[in-house]
Structure formats: structure tokens, C-alpha cells
Amino acid sequence: MAREIYQLRIALDGVDPPVWRRVLVPGAFTLDRLHRVIQLAMGWGDRHLHVFDIDGEQYAVPDPDGLLEVRDELDHRIDAVAAKGARLRYTYDFGDWWEHEVVVEDVVPADLGLRYPMCTGGERACPPDDVGGPSGYREFMAAYADPFHPDHEAMRAWLGRDFDPVAFDAGRAGTLLRRMT
Template sequence: MPRQIFRLKISLAGVRPPVWRRVLVPGGYTLDRLHRVVQHAMGWRDCHLHSFDIEGRQYGEPDPDGELALHDELDVRLDAVVGKGSRFHYTYDFGDWWEHDLVVEDAFTADPDERYPSCVGGERACPPEDVGGPVGYQTLLAALADPGHPEHRSMRDWVGEGFDPAGFDAGRAGTLLRRFC
């Protein structure tokens, strides 16, 4: 039976200008593998908790203390809970609260000559970890854009000279996806 591939658009909610990725993912992936796809495609470092919200059900790593009522993401295949046209959410870092909107734009048969998952598009760099969520990121962007801003130098030092908020390399993201997902 040929493999089904989902074309997903992942958009970071509450951030302007938009930060998004378009990825091709096997429908047979479990949600924990989709978690890794989102992490590597976006540019996160996977150092915080996460969850998926699909039609009101929460999925993630089960909490051994039982405080978070999450269904085990290892037990759920993507194609069992979504299909073409589905919309769902992924939240990363319960402190900074990064919400991602995911849309299944298309579903098609895998090309036997292609390797999946892959990143086929996107815009703008992922915000740095621990920047303070969308509000903190907007503050960072404003400080970086204005050399006269009182926090310009400290923010530039914190984020590093190499950080370019407009930068995104789909080829690099695709390489990371194939290597780690």
C-alpha cells in the first residue's frame, strides 16, 4: 500500500511578521514524530514541554504525576486523527506559550523518489528560546531594529550577532528533518 503524505502548514500564532513552515510528512507518523518535525522545521531546541490539541483532545508526553491530562502521543498516528483540510494546534513551552496553528493543506501518495519528511517552504527565523513568548519577541524585534533603543545593545548581546529575524533556510530545515525525524 503506498504511503500517504500530508502537506502541513505550520504558523506561529501571535507573531508579526508571520513565521511559518510548509512540510511534507508521512501520515503514518505518530504525534511524537510530528513533534520532532515541528521542532526541527521551526528551529526550536526541544527543551520545554509541548502538547497537541486536536478536536479538543490533548496529546503529548504523559505526565507521571497525572497533573496534565494528556493522551500519549506515542500511541496516535497523524492519519488517525486528521485529514486533508484539518486544523489543529501545537503548543510549545508552557511558560512562553508558543502556539502553532497547523493546517493539513493536502494529502497525496508518496513519491518513491522523494525522502520524507521534508521542508518545502517557510518564512522568517524562529524566535529564540526563552525570549518571553510573542510579547517578548515583539520587544526583541523592536530593540534589534532600532540602534537607538535603550535595550538594543543588551538584546543584541543576548541573542547573538548571527541572529537574523528575517532569515530562514528551507534546505537546512529539510536536512535536519531527514536526519532527526
């Protein structure tokens, strides 16, 4: 029997215009691997904690101090917690609080000629890590885009690289995803 491939649409909440990705991942991937797919496809730096919220249950790396009650994401496969049409929540960086809606758009048999996971589409660059969540990103963009803004130079120096908010390369995201397997 062919492996099942989940077509997921990952959309970042609280930013406009929308930032989203479409990925194809094996249903047998654990939520730990899905976390890595989201990080690479979106363009995050994987420097912060995260959690999945699926049907009222939370999945993450277990808290060694036991302060948070979560199910171990290593023990749960995508195909065991989601079906076609399911909507999952993924939160990254508990300080900036980046929420993502992950929708299972389709479940299809694997194409044996393809390597998974893969990124098949998306729009716009992911906000920089540590920018301050959706409101901080709006403030960052206002200053970064306007050379006359009083914080323009400070924002450019803080980021330390060029930033094009409309840039997204599905091919590059796909290359990063192929390297994870």
C-alpha cells in the same frame, strides 16, 4: 499501496509578519515524531514542554505525576487523528506559550523517489527560545533592530549570536528533517 504523505502548513500565532513552514510528512508518523518535525522545521530548541490539541483532545508526553490528563503522543499516528482540511493546535513552551496552527493542506501518495519528512517552504526566522512569547518577541525585535534602543546591547548579549528575522532556509530545514529518520 503507497504511503500517504501529509502536506502540513505550520504557522506561528501572534507574530507579524508571519512565520510559517510547509512540510511533507508520512501519515504513519506518531505525534511524537510530528513534534520533532515542527521543532526542526520551525527552528525551536526543543527545551520545553509541548502539547497537541486535536478536536478537543490533548496529546503530549504523559505527565508522570498525573497532573495533566493527556493522551500519549507515542500511541497516536497523524493519519488516525487528522484528515485533509483538519486544523490542529500545537503549543510549545508553557511559559512563553507559543501557539502554532497546523493545517493539513493535502494528503497525497508518497513519491518513492523522495525521502520524508521534508520542508518545502516557509518564511521568516523562528523567534529565539525563551524570548518571552509573542509580546517578548516584539520587545526583543524593537531593541535588537535599533542600535540606539537602551536595551539593544543587552538583547544582543542575551542572544549571543546574530539574528536575521527574515532569514529562512528551507534546504537547511530539510537537511535537519532528513537527519531525524
